[in-house]
Amino acid sequence: MESKDRVSWNSILTGFSQSGLSEDALKFFKHMMRERKVKLDHISFVAVLTACSHIGLVDQGRHFLKTMASDYGIPLRMEHYACAIDLLGRAGHLNEAKLLIESMPHKPDAMVWKTLLAACRACGDLDLATQVASHLLELEPGEHCSYVILSNMYARLGKWDKKASLTRLMKERKVKKVPGWSWIEVNNEVHSFIADDRSSTHCQEIYRKLNELMEEMKWLESVVGTTFDWSPDALMEIYNE
Numbered sequence: 001m002e003s004k005d006r007v008s009w010n011s012i013l014t015g016f017s018q019s020g021l022s023e024d025a026l027k028f029f030k031h032m033m034r035e036r037k038v039k040l041d042h043i044s045f046v047a048v049l050t051a052c053s054h055i056g057l058v059d060q061g062r063h064f065l066k067t068m069a070s071d072y073g074i075p076l077r078m079e080h081y082a083c084a085i086d087l088l089g090r091a092g093h094l095n096e097a098k099l100l101i102e103s104m105p106h107k108p109d110a111m112v113w114k115t116l117l118a119a120c121r122a123c124g125d126l127d128l129a130t131q132v133a134s135h136l137l138e139l140e141p142g143e144h145c146s147y148v149i150l151s152n153m154y155a156r157l158g159k160w161d162k163k164a165s166l167t168r169l170m171k172e173r174k175v176k177k178v179p180g181w182s183w184i185e186v187n188n189e190v191h192s193f194i195a196d197d198r199s200s201t202h203c204q205e206i207y208r209k210l211n212e213l214m215e216e217m218k219w220l221e222s223v224v225g226t227t228f229d230w231s232p233d234a235l236m237e238i239y240n241e
Contacts, residue, residue: 049083089119
């Protein structure tokens with residue numbers, strides 16, 4: 001490139017960070033600091049904090065967060081706090097994440113609280129999740145995600161009375177869960193579907209195959225001698241690991 005400006009440097013850094021190449025992102029960030037040809041900005045730090053979060057570099061992420069303003073003159077924005085909350089939450093430091101939110105100089109927005117709520121779900125901290133959800137339900141009373149996450153946590157822990165209360169609150173506020181759609185491409189044709197969808201012309205064939213897979217999983221349990229949890233929540237936990 002004839003001209004390497006801040007946009008091009010940040011684009012490469014963000015590309016590494018968002019593509020799962022966190023170590024490359026950190027190397028590139030350090031290269032940017034050494035070169036000093038381009039001044040780092042708030043976007044640079046969003047990318048490097050995201051990279052730290054994805055590979056669990058908590059101490060390094062803390063360092064970047066603390067030195068942004070003091071060493072580089074870049075004030076922390078809401079997105080930097082969200083990245084830091086994600087970093088701490090992924091590492092299981094929920095109390096530290098909560099204290100960081102409480103220390104923010106401005107009122108945290110829904111993005112920050114949602115990040116902490118997701119961490120609470122991953123760590124199974126129902127008490128903190130309830131506190132976080134209360135903030136979200138106040139900020140976004142019509143947004144279904146917070147209700148659903150908290151409701152699923154209640155169900156997982158057998159808190160059926162609290163789950164029922166939350167369901168009633170959703171009905172009172174006329175909040176409806178937006179179904180999540182999935183897409184699959186078969187023979188250059190894209191098919192979309194939702195859970196328990198029976199609108200496809202291949203519905204019977206699809207569910208027949210699903211039943212076959214379930215039978216195979218049951219057979220696997222009998223061979224191994226262990227009962228597995230095949231629920232969607234359990235499968236998502238395995239996937240996230």
